[in-house]
Each structure stands twice: as structure tokens, then as C-alpha cells.
Amino acid sequence: xxxxxxxxxxxxxxxxxxxxxxxxxxxxxxxxxxxxxxxxxxxxxxxxxxxxxxxxxxxxxxxxxxxxxxxxxxxxxxxxxxxxxxxxxxxxxxxxxxxxxxxxxxxxxxxxxxxxxxxxxxxxxxxxxxxxxxxxxxxxxxxxxxxxxxxxxxxxxxxxxxxxxxxxxxxxxxxxxxxxxxxxxxxxxxxxxxxxxxxxxxxxxxxxxxxxxxxxxxxxxxxxxxxxxxxxxxxxxxxxxxxxxxxxxxxxxxxxxxxxxxxxxxxxxxxxxxxxxxxxxxxxxxxxxxxxxxxxxxxxxxxxxxxxxxxxxxxxxxxxxxxxxxxxxxxxxxxxxxxxxxxxxxxxxxxxxxxxxxxxxxxxxxxxxxxxxxxxxxxxxxxxxxxxxxxxxxxxxxxxxxxxxxxxxxxxxxxxxxxxxxxxxxxxxxxxxxxxxxxxxxxxxxxxxxxxxxxxxxxxxxxxxxxxxxxxxxxxxxxxxxxxxxxxxxxxxxxxxxxxxxxxxxxxxxxx
Amino acid sequence: xxxxxxxxxxxxxxxxxxxxxxxxxxxxxxxxxxxxxxxxxxxxxxxxxxxxxxxxxxxxxxxxxxxxxxxxxxxxxxxxxxxxxxxxxxxxxxxxxxxxxxxxxxxxxxxxxxxxxxxxxxxxxxxxxxxxxxxxxxxxxxxxxxxxxxxxxxxxxxxxxxxxxxxxxxxxxxxxxxxxxxxxxxxxxxxxxxxxxxxxxxxxxxxxxxxxxxxxxxxxxxxxxxxxxxxxxxxxxxxxxxxxxxxxxxxxxxxxxxxxxxxxxxxxxxxxxxxxxxxxxxxxxxxxxxxxxxxxxxxxxxxxxxxxxxxxxxxxxxxxxxxxxxxxxxxxxxxxxxxxxxxxxxxxxxxxxxxxxxxxxxxxxxxxx
Numbered sequence: 001x002x003x004x005x006x007x008x009x010x011x012x013x014x015x016x017x018x019x020x021x022x023x024x025x026x027x028x029x030x031x032x033x034x035x036x037x038x039x040x041x042x043x044x045x046x047x048x049x050x051x052x053x054x055x056x057x058x059x060x061x062x063x064x065x066x067x068x069x070x071x072x073x074x075x076x077x078x079x080x081x082x083x084x085x086x087x088x089x090x091x092x093x094x095x096x097x098x099x100x101x102x103x104x105x106x107x108x109x110x111x112x113x114x115x116x117x118x119x120x121x122x123x124x125x126x127x128x129x130x131x132x133x134x135x136x137x138x139x140x141x142x143x144x145x146x147x148x149x150x151x152x153x154x155x156x157x158x159x160x161x162x163x164x165x166x167x168x169x170x171x172x173x174x175x176x177x178x179x180x181x182x183x184x185x186x187x188x189x190x191x192x193x194x195x196x197x198x199x200x201x202x203x204x205x206x207x208x209x210x211x212x213x214x215x216x217x218x219x220x221x222x223x224x225x226x227x228x229x230x231x232x233x234x235x236x237x238x239x240x241x242x243x244x245x246x247x248x249x250x251x252x253x254x255x256x257x258x259x260x261x262x263x264x265x266x267x268x269x270x271x272x273x274x275x276x277x278x279x280x281x282x283x284x285x286x287x288x289x290x291x292x293x294x295x296x297x298x299x300x301x302x303x304x305x306x307x308x309x310x311x312x313x314x315x316x317x318x319x320x321x322x323x324x325x326x327x328x329x330x331x332x333x334x335x336x337x338x339x340x341x342x343x344x345x346x347x348x349x350x351x352x353x354x355x356x357x358x359x360x361x362x363x364x365x366x367x368x369x370x371x372x373x374x375x376x377x378x379x380x381x382x383x384x385x386x387x388x389x390x391x392x393x394x395x396x397x398x399x400x401x402x403x404x405x406x407x408x409x410x411x412x413x414x415x416x417x418x419x420x421x422x423x424x425x426x427x428x429x430x431x432x433x434x435x436x437x438x439x440x441x442x443x444x445x446x447x448x449x450x451x452x453x454x455x456x457x458x459x460x461x462x463x464x465x466x467x468x469x470x471x472x473x474x475x476x477x478x479x480x481x482x483x484x485x486x487x488x489x490x491x492x493x494x495x496x497x498x499x500x501x502x503x504x505x506x507x508x509x510x511x512x
Numbered sequence: 513x514x515x516x517x518x519x520x521x522x523x524x525x526x527x528x529x530x531x532x533x534x535x536x537x538x539x540x541x542x543x544x545x546x547x548x549x550x551x552x553x554x555x556x557x558x559x560x561x562x563x564x565x566x567x568x569x570x571x572x573x574x575x576x577x578x579x580x581x582x583x584x585x586x587x588x589x590x591x592x593x594x595x596x597x598x599x600x601x602x603x604x605x606x607x608x609x610x611x612x613x614x615x616x617x618x619x620x621x622x623x624x625x626x627x628x629x630x631x632x633x634x635x636x637x638x639x640x641x642x643x644x645x646x647x648x649x650x651x652x653x654x655x656x657x658x659x660x661x662x663x664x665x666x667x668x669x670x671x672x673x674x675x676x677x678x679x680x681x682x683x684x685x686x687x688x689x690x691x692x693x694x695x696x697x698x699x700x701x702x703x704x705x706x707x708x709x710x711x712x713x714x715x716x717x718x719x720x721x722x723x724x725x726x727x728x729x730x731x732x733x734x735x736x737x738x739x740x741x742x743x744x745x746x747x748x749x750x751x752x753x754x755x756x757x758x759x760x761x762x763x764x765x766x767x768x769x770x771x772x773x774x775x776x777x778x779x780x781x782x783x784x785x786x787x788x789x790x791x792x793x794x795x796x797x798x799x800x801x802x803x804x805x806x807x808x809x810x811x812x813x814x815x816x817x818x819x820x821x822x823x824x825x826x827x828x829x830x831x832x833x834x835x836x837x838x839x840x841x842x843x844x845x846x847x848x849x850x851x852x853x854x855x856x857x858x859x860x861x862x863x864x865x866x867x868x869x870x871x872x873x874x875x876x877x878x879x880x881x
Contacts, residue, residue, distance in 0.1 A: 365640075
């Protein structure tokens with residue numbers, strides 16, 4: 001007896017169809033799975049046996065061969081439990097149904113026959129839709145996230161017996177439905193507000209400029225000056241995720257297995273702040289069975305690297321590709337996957353090893369050579385990808401206590417949104433969304449400076465000893481500042497402000 | 513005359529190669545006569561161990577003065593020997609003057625510097641920011657009043673002193689412990705380039721000589737010898753700067769010290785000098801006063817030079833700045849100008865040279881223009 005069932009496996013961001021074929025034949029009782037299964041798939045024999053028996057089905061004492069086709073791609077994870085069990089029931093005559101041909105299935109079995117949640121169900125539902133299935137059986141816990149995909153029935157099942165009854169037509173299960181827009185507004189939460197930050201006018205303004213143009217930001221300042229506090233409030237002034245973006249982000253989290261019930265849609269911009277001991281694999285993603293790393297988990301959001309010079313050199317250098325291309329490709333001997341990674345980088349660092357250079361509250365005890373070696377841990381190529389660098393001074397107790405109430409995130413977000421709108425109008429028809437992503441050619445086309453502005457930029461580069469590579473960066477940032485003001489031409493004051501955000505181009509950045 | 517130069521060059525090259533701190537016997541005979549002595553006698557005069565006499569013989573065989581002159585021409589290095597016109601008189605009067613000095617830069621510039629008052633600023637390589645700031649400020653202040661600043665182009669205080677002088681467009685001389693064409697430490701190559709442009713690089717070692725530990729104490733006698741006084745900024749207990757101060761006392765030069773915290777290792781040197789009678793220096797004015805030179809008031813200067821064509825915001829922001837660096841936010845608060853306009857005003861003031869930006873500290877009034 002032979003039975004066939006559609007299932008799906010996740011590779012990278014996408015799922016691909018896998019045919020689960022089960023054959024029962026005469027011979028000594030045996031249970032073999034072929035088609036490059038990994039350990040988790042091979043162990044599924046035990047889960048399938050126990051799950052079937054405990055659901056009051058008979059486990060056939062025959063020679064059982066399960067083939068996962070295509071046979072030359074490695075299969076991993078426990079999501080084949082459910083389709084193997086179903087095809088085994090079909091092959092042994094316990095489940096006869098025409099629905100088997102139009103429904104796909106994926107899910108992990110528990111020993112008592114219940115179905116547990118799996119990773120990547122959103123990608124699986126998408127693959128099933130592309131394969132023109134009528135529907136797909138998924139663990140009930142994953143049904144809500146998978147239902148974000150339209151035009152396919154997502155059947156959430158709690159247990160193996162429920163799945164069998166549904167396929168036999170004995171019990172009806174309504175396809176899961178979600179109102180994505182309602183979910184988006186219900187789950188959207190911004191508890192942090194920029195109004196909480198006292199003082200730090202310059203840094204606040206820099207944050208606004210970065211949010212408006214999508215520029216990467218580096219904050220330098222003594223401990224306790226509010227760098228982390230500022231960074232955490234960046235998502236609150238960025239334009240909220242629209243539904244397409246939310247689904248894009250949710251899909252990454254689904255593949256990474258980071259969704260839980262009650263949070264089936266990522267509705268706010270991600271904010272990730274990995275610890276500085278993170279490995280380069282942890283940042284970019286990868287591993288034996290590739291998983292998205294921190295750069296992908298912060299896709300369309302903010303990646304915050306606190307204590308930037310403490311990150312390993314290798315980890316920092318791997319950031320270069322995603323910062324440039326907005327995605328990260330991981331190639332290994334057996335496979336090659338690409339994850340999206342278009343994030344805003346916000347980095348924070350102390351000005352020197354002791355942390356108190358320029359701090360009014362405590363003197364710095366570092367010798368210049370140590371400051372130089374501390375700062376040179378951040379390579380030039382990485383620095384080249386950071387548009388804005390500001391110094392965040394330490395606040396005295398008096399300043400913290402006397403800080404006036406500042407603008408709220410909502411007010412800033414409004415300005416940011418209108419600046420972004422100007423950019424998307426100007427960059428319409430290209431695959432660039434904000435000023436920070438403009439190529440050299442685009443920068444030259446869209447950054448028209450007045451004659452006075454150009455003169456200022458030239459004399460600044462000459463008199464302030466700015467490096468030549470600063471030229472385009474300053475133009476991009478001044479473009480954003482002009483957008484925030486709502487004007488078309490770049491005026492000298494925009495350029496001057498942009499120069500004030502380039503402290504890394506100044507002499508003395510890398511020590512004396 | 514030509515063969516005097518030849519002999520001085522040969523003897524200098526031999527001593528640089530031999531590496532032993534050889535002393536040339538003073539007075540009795542000319543350098544030419546000395547060099548033409550038989551090997552055994554020369555070795556005795558130079559106090560070379562008898563077993564090493566063969567080195568003189570070997571050197572005489574391999575050395576060609578003609579080739580060396582050619583190399584000097586190629587590397588644009590000028591040679592001045594003791595007794596020649598153009599040899600710094602102040603250096604000739606110390607008790608063991610170098611037989612010859614090699615320098616990069618024009619003879620006119622050397623003459624010009626030799627007519628100016630000269631002071632050495634020396635100190636620790638691994639200096640603190642306080643020391644760096646002090647050295648830069650002192651050098652700047654001195655060179656604005658026409659004093660030529662002499663130092664050794666080492667890391668730390670030495671480099672800061674040269675930079676301070678160069679930034680104030682003053683004269684400065686670097687005395688190296690290696691050939692004048694060798695940049696040591698290599699990280700100072702930018703400084704070296706600007707020294708060639710507007711200062712002078714001097715050494716008693718022929719071009720190509722590598723830096724070696726024993727050469728640095730020896731060059732310190734030239735630093736103090738060229739100067740009227742030596743300012744020690746920061747120095748640990750056993751510092752080359754203190755060797756320079758010792759030489760200065762031997763040579764009858766003045767010794768100045770910048771006092772520091774009693775808890776810092778780097779202050780041990782200068783504080784001990786102060787206890788031993790060195791003059792305390794708290795600013796360029798202290799030194800100028802000592803030498804009876806007039807101090808121009810920086811206050812007057814900045815008032816005189818404030819341009820009238822500034823915009824309203826720029827005037828307000830400039831008024832809020834001081835000699836000490838202040839962060840942009842503080843300047844915005846003091847001037848009452850909003851953040852973005854303050855940022856713009858600061859950059860434009862900086863371009864005009866009225867302000868200076870310091871990493872980590874903020875903006876301060878510029879006093880170097």
C-alpha cells in the first residue's frame with residue numbers, strides 16, 4: 001500500500017514543497033525514513049509511533065518506508081511528524097479521504113498525539129498557496145500567524161485525531177481568519193516616549209535627522225549620559241510599520257521561531273540590542289540549520305550595538321554586507337540562504353576606555369595612545385557606513401533634575417513622516433526608500449546645493465581638515481535636514497548642521 | 513676646509529656606526545689632524561678599547577666620503593661641521609658638541625631660528641591629556657611671541673610641543689635620535705612632513721641611521737644645547753626628559769617645570785625639579801617674564817580680532833564660548849539659540865577660525881589665529 005501527502009520544509013526565508021511518500025510492504029517490521037533526514041526527522045519515528053498509539057490508532061506492524069522527496073535536499077526539524085503520521089494512517093487504510101490530495105500538512109507530534117507549534121508556518125502557508133493547495137493543516141498555535149496569508153485555508157489542528165476527523169469529513173474546522181489591520185493596530189505599542197529624555201538637545205536632533213533619512217548613527221558619550229535611553233526611543237519616532245512591512249518582519253520571526261501565541265504579528269518596528277559578546281554567526285545568522293541572526297531580526301527596525309568597540313572585530317566586519325545591501329547571504333557547503341536585513345544601525349560607545357573623556361563630572365584617566373587604540377577598533381570601512389556621529393555629554397545632577405519637559409515622540413514622528421514622504425516622492429521609481437540608501441549618482445542628482453552651500457562645504461573640507469569621503473555623506477545628511485524643513489534646495493545652514501554631525505571626520509577622532 | 517669637512521663627516525659616521533658614546537678630545541688638534549692619526553693613536557684618543565682598533569681600520573677601508581656627500585645631496589640633507597660658519601654657536605659652546613650636524617630644511621631657516629630665542633619643551637612619551645594640553649598650550653603661547661620651540665619628536669609631550677608651535681605658525685626644531693631622514697616613531701609621519709614644511713629636523717647622525725636606545729640620551733644634550741632653557745612637562749621618575757634637564761644644568765641653561773598632581777607618576781619628575789629649584793611654569797607668560805619679554809594680552813587680541821560681519825546667531829553663540837571647551841548643548845542654552853542653528857553657527861565660526869573643536873570636549877575660542 002502506498003500513500004502520498006504534501007508537506008513543506010523551510011529553507012532560509014522560504015518554504016519548498018516536500019512529498020511525503022509512505023509504503024507498507026511485507027517483511028520484518030521496520031520503520032525507515034529516507035530522503036536525507038536529520039536527527040530530529042529520524043527521531044520522529046518514535047513520536048509518530050507513540051502519537052498514533054496514544055490516539056487509539058493502530059501502528060502497522062509491517063515494513064514501513066517513508067520517503068521525503070526531493071530526496072537530495074537535507075530535511076530538518078520535527079515538522080514532518082504530522083504528515084508522516086497521516087500518510088502512515090492512509091497507507092494502512094485507517095484514513096481514506098480525497099482531501100489528502102488538496103490539503104498539505106506540517107506539525108510536530110507530542111507523544112500523546114497532540115500537535116505542537118513549529119517554526120516558519122507563515123512561509124509554509126505561502127508555499128502551499130503558491131503550490132495551489134486548497135488548504136494546509138498546521139498546529140493550532142501557529143494558525144493565526146499563517147492566516148496572514150490570504151487565498152488559502154489554514155486549518156489549525158490541536159491533535160492527530162482532530163486532523164484525521166477533519167480529513168475524513170467527520171468534523172468541520174473553520175479555516176483560521178485574522179483581520180491583519182485590526183491586529184496591527186491592536187498589537188502596536190510604543191511605551192517609550194522621547195519626552196522622557198532630559199537635555200541632550202544635539203543628540204535628540206541627531207536622532208530625529210537619522211529617523212527622517214534612515215541614517216546610521218553613532219553616539220559617543222560617558223556612561224550614564226543617556227545613549228541607550230535615546231536609542232530605545234528611536235522606533236517611537238520612526239513611521240509605524242504598514243501591513244506589508246509587518247508581514248515581512250513577522251515572516252522572519254516566524255522562521256526564527258520567535259513568535260508566541262498572543263503575538264502572532266510583529267506590529268512595531270523591531271529594536272534589537274545584542275550583547276557585545278555576540279558571535280558573528282549570532283549577528284548575521286547561520287548555523288548547521290540556518291537561522292536568521294540579529295541583523296535580520298532587526299529588519300525594518302533598529303539594531304542597537306551598545307559598547308561598539310567591545311564587539312569582536314569579526315562580528316563588526318560582517319555587518320558591512322547587510323549595511324550595504326540590506327540583506328545577508330549565508331553560504332555553507334550544503335546550502336546558501338539569504339535573509340533580508342535592512343535595518344538602521346545605532347551604535348553607542350564610550351569616548352575612551354575609562355569612559356570619562358570630556359565628562360564634567362569625573363576626570364578621564366586614559367593616556368592618548370590608549371584612546372587611539374580604543375577608537376581604532378572600529379575599522380574605517382564600518383565607519384564609512386555611519387552617516388551621523390554625535391557626542392552625548394554627561395549630565396550633571398542639576399541638569400537632570402532641572403530638565404524641561406521636551407517634545408513628545410508623536411510630535412517628532414510627524415516631522416519625520418513628512419520628511420520621509422518627500423523622499424519617497426523624490427526617489428519614486430527606484431528601489432531606494434530614503435536618503436541614506438542613495439547611491440553616489442542619486443546623491444549627485446538629488447542634492448542640489450545653493451552656490452553659498454557649495455562654497456561652505458568646500459571651505460569646511462579644507463579648513464576643518466575633513467576627509468574627502470565625508471563629502472557625499474554630508475550632502476546626504478543635509479538633504480535630510482532640508483527635507484525635515486520642507487524645502488527643496490540645500491542651504492548653507494543645512495550643510496553646516498550636517499557637518500556638526502560628522503565628528504568622526506574631525507582631527508583627533510582616532511586619538512591625538 | 514674641504515678636507516676638514518671630510519674628516520668630520522668620516523669621524524661622525526664612524527661614531528654613529530660604532531655606537532659607543534665616544535668623546536672627541538677637545539682643543540688640542542683639529543679634526544683633520546685627529547682623523548689622520550694612525551689607527552692605534554686614534555683609538556687611544558677616542559678612548560676606544562685596544563682590542564677594537566681593527567674597527568677603525570675596517571671603517572677607513574669601506575668608507576667613502578664622496579659617496580656620503582652624494583647621499584646627502586640625494587636625500588636633501590645639509591651638513592654643518594663644528595667650526596664652520598653656520599654651525600649653531602650655542603651648540604659649539606657645550607662641552608661635548610657634535611662634530612657635525614645633519615639637518616633637513618634650508619640653511620636660511622637654521623640661521624633664522626638661531627637668531628630667535630629658543631626653548632625646549634620635553635616630557636613623557638606616555639603622557640596624560642593634561643600634559644598634552646599643557647605642552648600644546650605652552651608651545652603655542654611661546655611661538656606666538658617669537659620663541660622657537662625645540663623638542664625630540666617622540667610620542668606624547670614632544671609631539672604636542674611641535675604641534676602647538678606649528679599650529680601657531682611659529683618656528684620649531686625637532687632633534688632626532690636617528691638619521692634626519694628616518695621617521696621615528698612612524699606614526700608621526702604627518703608631523704614629520706609638516707616639520708619639513710615649516711620647521712627644521714636636526715640630527716647628529718648621518719642619513720639612514722636607525723633609532724637605537726643609546727642614541728636618545730645622547731641627542732638630549734643637543735636639545736638642551738640648542739636652547740636657552742628646558743621646560744619639563746610630565747616625566748616619570750626615570751625619564752629621558754630628566755636627562756635633558758640634567759644636561760641643561762650642566763650646560764648652564766635654565767630649567768622650568770610644569771607642576772602636576774602629587775598623586776600622579778607623571779608628575780614625579782617635574783615636581784622633583786621644582787623642589788630642586790626649577791622655575792614653576794603655569795603659562796607661557798611665566799617664561800616670557802623670566803626673559804623680560806613682553807606678553808601680549810590674549811584678551812585684547814580676541815576683542816580686537818572679532819570680525820564685525822557675523823550674523824546675529826553667530827554673534828550670540830560666539831559670545832557664549834570661552835577659552836575652555838563647552839559642549840554644543842551648553843552653548844545653545846547659554847546663547848538662547850535653538851539647537852540646529854547653534855550647530856550651524858558653530859561650524860561656520862569654526863571655518864572662520866574663531867573656534868576650535870576638540871574631540872570629546874566641544875568648542876572653545878581659538879587663540880591661534
